[in-house]
Amino acid sequence: MSKTPLTVEQIYTLAYDCLRANGCDDANAAATAKTVSTAERDGSESHGLYRLPGYVASLRSGKVAGNAVPTVEQVTPAAIRLDGNNGMAPLALEVGIPVLAEAAKALGIAVLAIRKSHHFAALWPETEALAEQGLVGIACTAHTPMVAPYGAKKAFFSTNPISFAWPRPGKDPYVFDMATAAKAHGDVGIAARDGHPLEPGIGLDAEGNPTTDAAAVLNGGVILPFGGYKGSAIATMIELLSAGLVGDHFSYEAGEADNKDGGPAQGGQLIIALSPKLIAGDDWGAHSEGFLSRLENMDGIRMPGKRRHQNRLSTEPRFIKTELVEKIRSLT
Amino acid sequence: MSKTPLTVEQIYTLAYDCLRANGCDDANAAATAKTVSTAERDGSESHGLYRLPGYVASLRSGKVAGNAVPTVEQVTPAAIRLDGNNGMAPLALEVGIPVLAEAAKALGIAVLAIRKSHHFAALWPETEALAEQGLVGIACTAHTPMVAPYGAKKAFFSTNPISFAWPRPGKDPYVFDMATAAKAHGDVGIAARDGHPLEPGIGLDAEGNPTTDAAAVLNGGVILPFGGYKGSAIATMIELLSAGLVGDHFSYEAGEADNKDGGPAQGGQLIIALSPKLIAGDDWGAHSEGFLSRLENMDGIRMPGKRRHQNRLSTEPRFIKTELVEKIRSLT
Numbered sequence: 001m002s003k004t005p006l007t008v009e010q011i012y013t014l015a016y017d018c019l020r021a022n023g024c025d026d027a028n029a030a031a032t033a034k035t036v037s038t039a040e041r042d043g044s045e046s047h048g049l050y051r052l053p054g055y056v057a058s059l060r061s062g063k064v065a066g067n068a069v070p071t072v073e074q075v076t077p078a079a080i081r082l083d084g085n086n087g088m089a090p091l092a093l094e095v096g097i098p099v100l101a102e103a104a105k106a107l108g109i110a111v112l113a114i115r116k117s118h119h120f121a122a123l124w125p126e127t128e129a130l131a132e133q134g135l136v137g138i139a140c141t142a143h144t145p146m147v148a149p150y151g152a153k154k155a156f157f158s159t160n161p162i163s164f165a166w167p168r169p170g171k172d173p174y175v176f177d178m179a180t181a182a183k184a185h186g187d188v189g190i191a192a193r194d195g196h197p198l199e200p201g202i203g204l205d206a207e208g209n210p211t212t213d214a215a216a217v218l219n220g221g222v223i224l225p226f227g228g229y230k231g232s233a234i235a236t237m238i239e240l241l242s243a244g245l246v247g248d249h250f251s252y253e254a255g256e257a258d259n260k261d262g263g264p265a266q267g268g269q270l271i272i273a274l275s276p277k278l279i280a281g282d283d284w285g286a287h288s289e290g291f292l293s294r295l296e297n298m299d300g301i302r303m304p305g306k307r308r309h310q311n312r313l314s315t316e317p318r319f320i321k322t323e324l325v326e327k328i329r330s331l332t
Numbered sequence: 333m334s335k336t337p338l339t340v341e342q343i344y345t346l347a348y349d350c351l352r353a354n355g356c357d358d359a360n361a362a363a364t365a366k367t368v369s370t371a372e373r374d375g376s377e378s379h380g381l382y383r384l385p386g387y388v389a390s391l392r393s394g395k396v397a398g399n400a401v402p403t404v405e406q407v408t409p410a411a412i413r414l415d416g417n418n419g420m421a422p423l424a425l426e427v428g429i430p431v432l433a434e435a436a437k438a439l440g441i442a443v444l445a446i447r448k449s450h451h452f453a454a455l456w457p458e459t460e461a462l463a464e465q466g467l468v469g470i471a472c473t474a475h476t477p478m479v480a481p482y483g484a485k486k487a488f489f490s491t492n493p494i495s496f497a498w499p500r501p502g503k504d505p506y507v508f509d510m511a512t513a514a515k516a517h518g519d520v521g522i523a524a525r526d527g528h529p530l531e532p533g534i535g536l537d538a539e540g541n542p543t544t545d546a547a548a549v550l551n552g553g554v555i556l557p558f559g560g561y562k563g564s565a566i567a568t569m570i571e572l573l574s575a576g577l578v579g580d581h582f583s584y585e586a587g588e589a590d591n592k593d594g595g596p597a598q599g600g601q602l603i604i605a606l607s608p609k610l611i612a613g614d615d616w617g618a619h620s621e622g623f624l625s626r627l628e629n630m631d632g633i634r635m636p637g638k639r640r641h642q643n644r645l646s647t648e649p650r651f652i653k654t655e656l657v658e659k660i661r662s663l664t
Contacts, residue, residue: 075440075610075611076438076439076440076610077409077410077439078409078410078439078440078441078442079439079440079441079607079610079611081611106408107408107409107410107411107439108407108408108410108411108443109410109411109441109442109443109604110410110441111440111441111606111611113611113612136572136573136577149627149630149633150633151632151633151634152630152631152632152633153631153632154630154631156626156627156630164565164569166569166572166576174568174572176565176568176569178562178565180562226559226560226562226563227558227559227560227562227563228558228559229634229636230510230512230558230559230563231558231559231562231563233496233508233510233636234566236506236508236627237496237498237508239623240468240498240506240620240623241468243619243623244498244608244612244616244619244620244623245468245606245608245611245612245616246611246612247611247612247613247615247616247619250619250622250623252623252626253622272441272604274443274577275411276576276577278407278408278411279407279411279413279443279445279577279578279579280445280576280577280578280579281579283579284576284577284579287575287576287579287582288572288576290582290585291571291572291575291576291582291584294488294584295481295488295568298481298483298484298486298488299484299485299486300483300484300485301481301482301483301484302483302561304561304565
């Protein structure tokens with residue numbers, strides 16, 4: 001498969017220009033292009049330029065407003081509501097994260113409930129942004145139904161990702177960002193596109209039978225939750241936190257409301273920030289390093305996020321599928 | 333195996349008298365006996381009277397103070413520290429939960445960090461206590477090493493449970509309480525005691541080989557995390573939240589500090605409470621019921637906590653192993 005070398009800056013510009021050409025104002029195009037280009041910078045193909053045709057489809061269908069201005073409502077000093085006003089999530093996050101961080105630094109804990117936003121990216125940008133300020137970040141969101149609850153054969157949950165970041169002074173944070181599905185939807189999509197089989201236990205076909213065919217999972221089948229009934233319970237918690245607690249669509253509601261243009265559904269996102277300095281006290285950094293350094297030095301351990309942080313350091317071009325680059329250029 | 337019928341009140345009295353005879357003051361004996369008897373009421377054998385000999389061992393060894401008076405420190409209006417002063421967790425929770433609930437009702441979110449406490453019970457009592465007040469509860473804790481991180485063969489995590497409760501007006505809450513180990517330590521202990529085999533994937537023996545022998549897992553082996561690397565990431569988060577953020581022992585530290593008397597190690601616990609009424613608004617109840625009622629009516633679904641809530645309704649005696657009843661009486 002032919003690939004095109006692009007620097008992170010070139011990826012940003014490719015995304016920015018494409019978004020501007022499809023109705024985004026400068027602020028929305030810049031925030032979303034940054035999200036897309038940092039995903040490619042970190043080696044996350046499934047959340048990089050791969051997402052751009054979907055964003056464009058939703059801008060063109062009118063589902064997403066390219067000129068949305070997010071508005072903040074401070075419900076209490078610790079609880080912040082943010083209305084995305086039907087825009088893409090990156091700008092909403094750019095507005096909301098600093099307000100959340102400020103509240104958590106003052107009160108030890110704070111929550112940001114984002115409504116009427118269209119999230120189509122990874123969650124680590126928001127939790128890492130908090131960790132960079134010495135805060136613990138927990139973020140979760142919902143989308144449209146793709147995952148069967150444990151025991152069931154029909155899609156009801158989305159892949160319901162959760163990200164957690166713990167700050168490590170002077171180091172990259174400990175961070176994970178994972179679908180509570182056995183496999184992220186973007187990765188199933190890439191397997192289907194490339195004709196690669198799935199591992200067993202990832203999905204069911206349209207008849208409810210186990211399958212390793214990614215296309216069968218996407219065409220009327222379902223993804224399974226990770227970790228059986230326990231993973232299914234975590235997914236339920238994420239639905240309740242990112243929809244019930246936020247006051248926006250559960251996955252089943254987002255699926256009913258969505259116009260199926262291939263872009264991001266409207267939904268909510270919940271982010272909690274906590275201050276280890278305030279809650280644990282000044283020793284928190286050395287104390288948690290004792291744990292994390294022992295963990296990462298155990299035989300057989302791979303720390304989540306590590307490969308991404310290593311990829312980030314490279315100043316070399318990233319290799320993007322030429323077909324995708326050409327498709328995005330054709331949309332500009 | 334011979335069993336003895338005891339009413340919930342008789343179970344409470346058996347536990348209370350035994351704790352009083354072993355150095356507990358009235359407040360600590362009453363709180364802990366309530367925790368033990370409500371576990372038996374709900375059919376949770378592994379957190380009921382089964383725990384009492386361990387409590388007694390720790391009171392007798394002097395590890396746990398039977399007359400501890402928990403002290404509350406309001407770090408900020410939203411962040412509360414609670415020092416268990418080396419006592420058992422039930423009294424600390426009785427003191428801390430109302431302060432946490434008050435803060436969450438005022439601010440939308442609040443956190444309770446419990447230190448120097450000895451937790452030896454389920455976590456649902458604390459999250460359900462919050463749900464009874466219309467709040468969402470999230471609780472997690474750590475203990476001593478029993479679980480190998482994904483990829484490793486040595487114990488480093490404890491079974492690191494997490495409980496989540498979502499209030500359902502007029503109904504029992506949606507609540508789960510699960511070890512992030514593939515199986516709870518108490519349940520592995522009961523399988524070993526009764527000579528029952530474990531399911532595959534639960535544990536490794538002392539040589540790091542997979543085994544279904546519960547005794548081999550407990551004697552030098554390790555339990556595995558649920559859900560592979562994703563479950564292991566959740567367990568890491570729980571270590572960081574309940575030890576790093578609280579400022580008390582990580583599991584590896586608790587293991588080093590513990591006197592191995594068979595009772596609960598000293599450790600921390602983190603509890604977060606959130607107000608759906610404040611964050612989502614007045615519609616939160618009907619909105620989340622739309623989700624939960626669809627979920628529980630899907631084919632093949634079993635809701636967590638449901639069996640426990642059904643057991644709770646019975647006014648009949650509970651059947652306790654006679655050997656255990658006699659052992660507890662001999663400790664009184």
